[in-house]
Amino acid sequence: MKLLKDKILKDGKVINESILKVDSFLNHQIDGQLMKEIALEFKRRFENENITKVLTIEASGIAIAVMTSMAMDVPMLFAKKKVPSTMDTSIYTTKVFSFTKNIEYDICVAKEFLSPNDKVLVVDDFLANGHAALGLANLVKQSGAELVGIGIVVEKGFQNGRQLIEEQNIKLESLAIIKDLKNNKINLK
Numbered sequence: 001m002k003l004l005k006d007k008i009l010k011d012g013k014v015i016n017e018s019i020l021k022v023d024s025f026l027n028h029q030i031d032g033q034l035m036k037e038i039a040l041e042f043k044r045r046f047e048n049e050n051i052t053k054v055l056t057i058e059a060s061g062i063a064i065a066v067m068t069s070m071a072m073d074v075p076m077l078f079a080k081k082k083v084p085s086t087m088d089t090s091i092y093t094t095k096v097f098s099f100t101k102n103i104e105y106d107i108c109v110a111k112e113f114l115s116p117n118d119k120v121l122v123v124d125d126f127l128a129n130g131h132a133a134l135g136l137a138n139l140v141k142q143s144g145a146e147l148v149g150i151g152i153v154v155e156k157g158f159q160n161g162r163q164l165i166e167e168q169n170i171k172l173e174s175l176a177i178i179k180d181l182k183n184n185k186i187n188l189k
């Protein structure tokens with residue numbers, strides 16, 4: 001997606017060889033117009049899939065998912081990172097390991113919002129090692145709904161998220177793929 005790639009090259013900031021900061025348009029301040037185009041691009045890439053729900057994880061996925069759900073005219077649902085401490089049978093929950101933060105955390109969604117009749121598109125801002133996306137896929141699986149695919153705004157192609165997702169035969173669409181961040185430069189595919 002050319003508009004997104006141009007924006008990444010213009011405003012993305014290389015923090016080190018594995019982290020790209022996009023706080024000026026995606027992760028903190030949000031460029032609404034770009035977000036609208038991102039949503040339309042996801043709609044195009046998952047056309048004819050009869051998606052009934054867009055699922056993401058808080059926090060940065062929410063804006064992307066809201067826009068995408070509006071473009072598709074379906075509800076949006078976000079997994080929460082705060083799971084009730086008591087045994088709660090009304091939620092689906094799974095564990096996600098974050099390489100960036102080196103911690104394992106629980107994510108959950110209420111059972112009432114995912115049903116076996118749903119056809120779910122998962123979207124997120126970044127794909128690194130794929131654990132967040134696969135955690136969301138796991139919640140969909142527990143509900144008996146169908147996972148139509150995963151849509152990512154920025155994929156870090158030098159990490160193994162794509163491999164893990166494709167090993168599970170899940171359709172993956174990334175709007176921009178970073179080849180590497182060597183020598184303080186953003187190298188896109």
Ligand code: G4P
Pocket residue numbers: 018019020021022027057058059060061097098099100101125126127128129130131132133156161
């Ligand atoms: P993974 O899910 O693909 O395995 O990645 P990882 O655990 O390493 O990522 C943890 C968090 O960091 C995620 O956000 C992810 O979106 C974000 N992230 C990963 N790589 C980058 C990067 O290069 N740049 C930026 N800006 N973010 C990155 P999160 O912890 O869920 O935070 P948030 O959604 O609340 O912002």
